[in-house]
Amino acid sequence: ETTEMANQEEAAIQISELDLLSSMFPYEEEFAVTDQLALAELKHYVENESAEVPSSKVQFILNVKAEVPNASMVEFSMACALPFKYPTVLPEITVRSSLLSRSQQLLLNSDLKTYLMQHFSGEPCMLSAREWLKDHAAAYIDKDLSSSSVTVSDASQTEVTTFTRLWIYSHHIYNKQKRKNIIDWAKELALSGFCMPGKPGVVCVEGLQSSCEEFWSRVRRLTWKRILIRHREDVSLESGGHAEIQKQRKFPTLEEKCFDAHGARGNHMDLGQLYHFLEEKGCADIFQMYFGVEGH
Secondary structure: OOHHHHHHHHHHHHHHHHHHHHHHOOOOOOEEEOOHHHHHHHHHHHHOOOOOOOOOOEEEEEEEEEEEOOOEEEEEEEEEEEOOOOOOOOOEEEEEOOOOOHHHHHHHHHHHHHHHHHHOOOOOOHHHHHHHHHHHHHHHHOOOOOOOOOOOOOOOOOOOEEEEEEEEEEOOEOOHHHHHHHHHHHHHOOOEEEEEOEEOEEEEEEEEHHHHHHHHHHHOOOOOOOEEEEEEEEEEEOOOOHHHHHHHOOOOOEEEOOOEOOOOOOOEEOHHHHHHHHHHOOOHHHHHHHHOOOOO
């Protein structure tokens, strides 16, 4: 069967599982889709078989109350994202609770993942994950992990920082206002990279993951003939300080790059020049992802 058909099937399974969850948990405080746009894109993709593959994962929150001895009820929150290939790949789930220390949280999440890997490869498993959490979560609150290898000193609360680079593809970028937005927003969010206007349009932004995600959510709300994330790179930085982030950057600032094809009024960009620019920055492999050919 074609990948197209497999994608359609996976997307249809995601929709029916989300429908099931919303009928079982009608209240926002139990189940809430946090990315309505991604859900709309997914539905559109399933209904119109030829539609564009969705550009982002459906994300949602499932909250679970579990009984904890001596504390009655504690709420655990599951932040979930369904990769486009789900259920053939596992969902991305992060469980949090105010009562869990950082190391207890890490352990609970890795145990949940192990459980899903062992029992549910290839089938929908959101309800099973929720059930597992309901039954097992409480046990992690009192776990003393001081002697264990996963300990992260809670005093320092080491948050792992993620550095992200997004490679965005657009059918074209001509509009002056959009070009200004792209540059202004990147500056505001401390992102570097470049924007190549024209047809096609290419935007690369890099910086803190949360800033990249904010940038993407603003950009895609503008009106586009077609825009999507072609490729995404994520690097976990243990100490996530400013210097660490600067070290990851391949671009000093965000600037507009015009690779005019011999003064053709800036409409069609010279892809050869783009290739050499990317090569200089150590990103030549990206060219192939965008245009599907070896660069020259």
